[in-house]
Amino acid sequence: MDINTLRAQHPEHWMRACAIRTLTLDAVAAANSGHSGMPMGMADVATVLFGQHLKFDASAPHWPDRDRFILSAGHGSMLLYALLHLTGYEDMTLDQIKHFRQWGYRTAGHPEYGHAAGIETTTGPLGQGIGNAVGFAIAEANLRAIYGAKVVNHHTYVIVGDGCLMEGVSQEALTLAGKQQLDHLIVLWDDNGITIDGKVSMADVTDQKARFAASGWDVFDCDGHDPVDIDRALTAAKASPGPAFVACKTHIALGSAAQDTAKGHGALTDAKVVADTKAAYGWDYPAFTIPADVKSQWEAIGARGAATRAAWEAGFASLPTAKRAQFERVFSGEAPKQLKSVITAFKKQAALDAPKLATRAASEKVLSAINPVMPETIGGSADLTGSNNTKTPDLGVFSPEDRKGRYVYYGIREHGMAAAMNGLALHGGVRPYGGTFMCFTDYARPSMRLSALMGVAVVYAMTHDSIGLGEDGPTHQPVEHLAISRATPNTWVFRPCDLVETAEAWDLALTSKSTPSVLALSRQNLPAMRKIHVAANQTAKGAYVLAEATGPRKVILIATGSEVEIAMKARDLLQADGVGTRVVSMPCMEMFAAQDEAYRRRILPPGPVRVAIEAGVRAGGWDRWLLGERGREGKADFVGMSSFGASAPIDRLYQEFGITAEATVAKARALL
Ligand SMILES: Cc1ncc(C[n+]2csc(CCOP(=O)(O)OP(=O)(O)O)c2C)c(N)n1
Numbered sequence: 001m002d003i004n005t006l007r008a009q010h011p012e013h014w015m016r017a018c019a020i021r022t023l024t025l026d027a028v029a030a031a032n033s034g035h036s037g038m039p040m041g042m043a044d045v046a047t048v049l050f051g052q053h054l055k056f057d058a059s060a061p062h063w064p065d066r067d068r069f070i071l072s073a074g075h076g077s078m079l080l081y082a083l084l085h086l087t088g089y090e091d092m093t094l095d096q097i098k099h100f101r102q103w104g105y106r107t108a109g110h111p112e113y114g115h116a117a118g119i120e121t122t123t124g125p126l127g128q129g130i131g132n133a134v135g136f137a138i139a140e141a142n143l144r145a146i147y148g149a150k151v152v153n154h155h156t157y158v159i160v161g162d163g164c165l166m167e168g169v170s171q172e173a174l175t176l177a178g179k180q181q182l183d184h185l186i187v188l189w190d191d192n193g194i195t196i197d198g199k200v201s202m203a204d205v206t207d208q209k210a211r212f213a214a215s216g217w218d219v220f221d222c223d224g225h226d227p228v229d230i231d232r233a234l235t236a237a238k239a240s241p242g243p244a245f246v247a248c249k250t251h252i253a254l255g256s257a258a259q260d261t262a263k264g265h266g267a268l269t270d271a272k273v274v275a276d277t278k279a280a281y282g283w284d285y286p287a288f289t290i291p292a293d294v295k296s297q298w299e300a301i302g303a304r305g306a307a308t309r310a311a312w313e314a315g316f317a318s319l320p321t322a323k324r325a326q327f328e329r330v331f332s333g334e335a336p337k338q339l340k341s342v343i344t345a346f347k348k349q350a351a352l353d354a355p356k357l358a359t360r361a362a363s364e365k366v367l368s369a370i371n372p373v374m375p376e377t378i379g380g381s382a383d384l385t386g387s388n389n390t391k392t393p394d395l396g397v398f399s400p401e402d403r404k405g406r407y408v409y410y411g412i413r414e415h416g417m418a419a420a421m422n423g424l425a426l427h428g429g430v431r432p433y434g435g436t437f438m439c440f441t442d443y444a445r446p447s448m449r450l451s452a453l454m455g456v457a458v459v460y461a462m463t464h465d466s467i468g469l470g471e472d473g474p475t476h477q478p479v480e481h482l483a484i485s486r487a488t489p490n491t492w493v494f495r496p497c498d499l500v501e502t503a504e505a506w507d508l509a510l511t512s513k514s515t516p517s518v519l520a521l522s523r524q525n526l527p528a529m530r531k532i533h534v535a536a537n538q539t540a541k542g543a544y545v546l547a548e549a550t551g552p553r554k555v556i557l558i559a560t561g562s563e564v565e566i567a568m569k570a571r572d573l574l575q576a577d578g579v580g581t582r583v584v585s586m587p588c589m590e591m592f593a594a595q596d597e598a599y600r601r602r603i604l605p606p607g608p609v610r611v612a613i614e615a616g617v618r619a620g621g622w623d624r625w626l627l628g629e630r631g632r633e634g635k636a637d638f639v640g641m642s643s644f645g646a647s648a649p650i651d652r653l654y655q656e657f658g659i660t661a662e663a664t665v666a667k668a669r670a671l672l
């Protein structure tokens, strides 16, 4: 349908949609940067979605039972900002729109979670939004089963572009959603045939509808500019029994000189182009001006869900008190009160038993104690359940048959798992953790970075955390992965050395409010180090004295995880020779860095020589603790990896790569 016919047939819809388009044109022109074409192309779909389908109340953006709207094609951020402004979200004033992409404003280049209510997730790295959406839909299905459809019964809508569908993560996301038959998940594809380089067909000829259908989706399509047709497709998508994919045929940069071309993808800033486009729309108002009747139609849409929300509040109030309290607690992100006593009792017993245990097995023991008292945890693994030790007996398995199940078989989809876990956490009401091999951090990394950027407390249980995994060889042996995780802002990297430290790490990870955690866990057995019970969480200090020097302190050995055992052996050797040696266990560098300077100096005083031992690379954090915070304290050395590993039994590998007590002693002696 051409513009003039649309205008004539649906004049009110047209003006509402053009409010989105013109705000986009004005904001992008003012910023002299941004992406005009996508919001101009998807304005009709978004107008029908918000106007007739999306369950929301702009005055209560945190209403737990709202539909979630995710803009996976995050470069089209002005679409979201315009919708939030027009429908009356308090955070999204016209002033914000006028300062699109400017310092100190909520209207960042790409939508950022936490900047404004109504931004459900951070998008921009293409494909993340559809990955998140699967997690949102899993959370919804799980909570619906637990609390009943009167309390939880909403949809997750996600707009994807050609780019999102080309990214590999979309395949992981859509196949997982298809298997799980997430009936409340609806993907709207901006089928405009254009990306940055030109026509989609230059790089991809996939039949997207067939692709989704092949994975168990219900597939629909519509003319993405005809409000009647869009409404029909959305109605059908909502009624479909499985996840729904709606192909919306659209024109990028509709009505402009750049329509249907790659030029329309980016910023249309030329004053004449902007003016001509507005003229083509029949829009004759100054920049950033929305006629009062159009604005009030949009505000009515923003208030459309108020009655439904009020009814929901009443229904919620009639829940049994305990259930209501639990719902409120899990949505607040607050851990249950019992957790502390469970962890303390666990640690006490662990110190007493002092088992020799791989920390991955330790992790399973801890989870077995925690999961029964934390009904909000949702565990999972990317097809390594038996290796990651992530499943405890009481969880059940999440599936179309059992929505109450709290364990997700994510399949071999590390990236999809991580993106889904972000969605689970962002939805609220659940606390996700998931495992894979530490080495495959690489496969999950784009979403791990977004956990950190968004500040969502996802837990990554990464096992087989060094050459200590042995025969599987260098393809599977992480060397640089601790460094990469430590280099990421707002990320806690825990590398516990035994059962007690593992319990402490989980305690911190599962009570975190806004920082994701990476738990680096060993495949190989490790002896107990913490045999005397201390109620206080030592791991929370990041580093602490595990064994003090006997006699004058000449050497400080710093180690993490599996290498703490080596440090203790090296200490025995040095002490036998009369060299006073302190061993510092450092399970979390970030938490150590967060202690006050006096504490840090108490643990790492100037004077003694320092040797750190970790079966990973030195880069990415060690030098601060070795050379001193100002880089001129220590005589120091490092025992670790400077190359990839190799395929061999573990003992041979530690020998060959020189990660031994003897090598540590030699390095310490050379410095004395
Ligand atoms: C992972 C990732 N790779 C590359 C980019 C850069 N990029 C932003 S938009 C875009 C093209 C997207 O095409 P499409 O989804 O069809 O959007 P449209 O041009 O139709 O608006 C690219 C390559 C990105 N944002 N994320």
Ligand SMILES: [Mg+2]
Pocket: 161, 162, 163, 190, 191, 192, 193, 194, 195
């Ligand atoms: Mg496109």
